Amino acid sequence: MEFPDNLVYSKEHEWVLAEEGVATIGITDFAQGELGDIVFVELPEVGADLGRNATFGVAESVKTVSDLYCPVEGEVVEINSSLEDSPEQVNSNPYDKGWMIKVKMADPSQLDDMMSAEDYAKYIKESK
Amino acid sequence: MKPHSERGMSFTTGEIFGEGSAGRSGYSLPESGIDRIDPQSVLPQGSIRKTMSGFPELSEPEVIRHYTRMSQWNFSVDTNMYPLGSCTMKHNPRIGEAVSRLKGLVGLHPLQTDEDAQGTLKLIHDLGRWLCEIVGLDSVTTQPAAGAQGEFAGLMMVRAALDKRGETRSKVLLPDSSHGTNPASSALCGYGVVTLKSGADGKIDLAELDRLMDSQVAALMVTNPNTLGIFESGIIEAAKLVHDRGGFVYCDGANLSALLGKARFGDMGVDVAHINLHKTFATPHGGGGPGAGPVCVTKELEPFLPTPVIVEDNGVYRREWDRPDSVGGFHSFHGNVGVLVRAAAYILSMGPEGLSEATEAAVVNANYIRARLRDHYHIAYTPRCMHECVFTDKLQNKYGVTTLDIAKALIDRGFHPPTIYFPLIARGAIMIEPTESESLETLDDFIDAMIDIAQTAKTDPESIKNAPGNSVRGRLDETAAARNPRLRCGLCG
Numbered sequence: 001m002e003f004p005d006n007l008v009y010s011k012e013h014e015w016v017l018a019e020e021g022v023a024t025i026g027i028t029d030f031a032q033g034e035l036g037d038i039v040f041v042e043l044p045e046v047g048a049d050l051g052r053n054a055t056f057g058v059a060e061s062v063k064t065v066s067d068l069y070c071p072v073e074g075e076v077v078e079i080n081s082s083l084e085d086s087p088e089q090v091n092s093n094p095y096d097k098g099w100m101i102k103v104k105m106a107d108p109s110q111l112d113d114m115m116s117a118e119d120y121a122k123y124i125k126e127s128k
Numbered sequence: 129m130k131p132h133s134e135r136g137m138s139f140t141t142g143e144i145f146g147e148g149s150a151g152r153s154g155y156s157l158p159e160s161g162i163d164r165i166d167p168q169s170v171l172p173q174g175s176i177r178k179t180m181s182g183f184p185e186l187s188e189p190e191v192i193r194h195y196t197r198m199s200q201w202n203f204s205v206d207t208n209m210y211p212l213g214s215c216t217m218k219h220n221p222r223i224g225e226a227v228s229r230l231k232g233l234v235g236l237h238p239l240q241t242d243e244d245a246q247g248t249l250k251l252i253h254d255l256g257r258w259l260c261e262i263v264g265l266d267s268v269t270t271q272p273a274a275g276a277q278g279e280f281a282g283l284m285m286v287r288a289a290l291d292k293r294g295e296t297r298s299k300v301l302l303p304d305s306s307h308g309t310n311p312a313s314s315a316l317c318g319y320g321v322v323t324l325k326s327g328a329d330g331k332i333d334l335a336e337l338d339r340l341m342d343s344q345v346a347a348l349m350v351t352n353p354n355t356l357g358i359f360e361s362g363i364i365e366a367a368k369l370v371h372d373r374g375g376f377v378y379c380d381g382a383n384l385s386a387l388l389g390k391a392r393f394g395d396m397g398v399d400v401a402h403i404n405l406h407k408t409f410a411t412p413h414g415g416g417g418p419g420a421g422p423v424c425v426t427k428e429l430e431p432f433l434p435t436p437v438i439v440e441d442n443g444v445y446r447r448e449w450d451r452p453d454s455v456g457g458f459h460s461f462h463g464n465v466g467v468l469v470r471a472a473a474y475i476l477s478m479g480p481e482g483l484s485e486a487t488e489a490a491v492v493n494a495n496y497i498r499a500r501l502r503d504h505y506h507i508a509y510t511p512r513c514m515h516e517c518v519f520t521d522k523l524q525n526k527y528g529v530t531t532l533d534i535a536k537a538l539i540d541r542g543f544h545p546p547t548i549y550f551p552l553i554a555r556g557a558i559m560i561e562p563t564e565s566e567s568l569e570t571l572d573d574f575i576d577a578m579i580d581i582a583q584t585a586k587t588d589p590e591s592i593k594n595a596p597g598n599s600v601r602g603r604l605d606e607t608a609a610a611r612n613p614r615l616r617c618g619l620c621g
Contacts, residue, residue: 039610
């Protein structure tokens, strides 16, 4: 399992890549593995306002349906619409082609509460 | 070898579109004596189909054999043990079928007068009283056609009661082990859902409940015993906490089979509960329906019951429609009456002691399975179980075998798989509910099959991962089916 160092992580297994006030958000390699083959991803509309830890969508796999949580408050500026036809990108490429939404952050300092790659790896090991 | 039989009397069949022959049909109608009208002369051009190729044309015996052969692939509770956890796949006693077909019951129209329908009204009224006695609540509606509709009806009554008090509340508290229908019913009722994290023992964490139970919570929705098959021993304290802060307690009665004659929701502080007649009271699940999910409530919630409510005055029964605080109707008249008749027959034929013994047998059966499989499968959470037991695939994971593989391997051994990957709080859950219907011999057969799977997982994991091999169809590619669903037949394009 890979957890890139340039990302920060949430307890709900989302990752965030922060660049110039915009957070790109997806789910981690661990999360996609737990869900199994993802068959459908429901994402919000561009322009939607998301509160901190609000549900922004749903990932549906063969065995379960799981809510997706947005770790930072802000406005959705872009969604990965290619997931509509190819949800398997979340399994095969969770940190790159499997990204889900981009959010213009209301308060980038909220990222400070998230975990580093190292802490997240430890968190998973403990919760297993 | 004939194409329809590769294994003696076990028949195969393809799609009906490949069967029959052009021009063949299963009927021949006499001349009607009325002149034929050319459709071209009476219908708009666009609505006349000019060609129809590939449509199956079969004789009656061909059609009958096609569907009869396919029906023989079915698995049902009449074929073998069906240990689907939380679904309570009991035997459906045939006396229920017999009485539900009595002429006086099936010949009645719901719009006949109350005077004409005294027998049926009494039967539904009696069933309601018995259900209330069994769960320790005061009043009932038999309308909801399933458990989930019962949940919705129950939550609507909670909302109506809060409205009457002049209070608006915005959310429902749910343990993370709850059935998926619970949050769905809450959302449909306009409530937000707050998840209550279970304690390390798999039960409601009272400290967590204390933290989350505020003035915005309309209800706590619990299942008792919960979906791990564990009795919520803190339910009375939990209910008191919720009541003290103005909320209601809803109990999902899916697991009532564990409590008959032993414990009552009303005594636990529950205000409203639904009962799945197609689970606890042995009526058929029948391909998804019809079911029945009566809802029992306390006196406080009685004014809000759906209409009509059956009322008895000196041995005379009437339907009361004019109830100004009622939440309205959820089903025509009294729900699926044929199902109510079967449930009443089950209760009457079992009697109070019989129902109590059924619960004892269901709990003993589940614990027997748990005890015999504990060295072979990891048990999720430790307390002794009630009517169902939850294992996980933890011990099999090291051989690359998962819960899904174990479920498929059971098909090869002649059993319906248990509920899998639920409850969500047990990773790789395998949830087994034997019910009281199974004999010791059948339980042993099932356990032996499970042990065989656990042992084969060590020695020949590939055979488990490729299961089933003995079924008409092998392992289906569920991922491809879900990602690229084909929802129409080839002919429809």
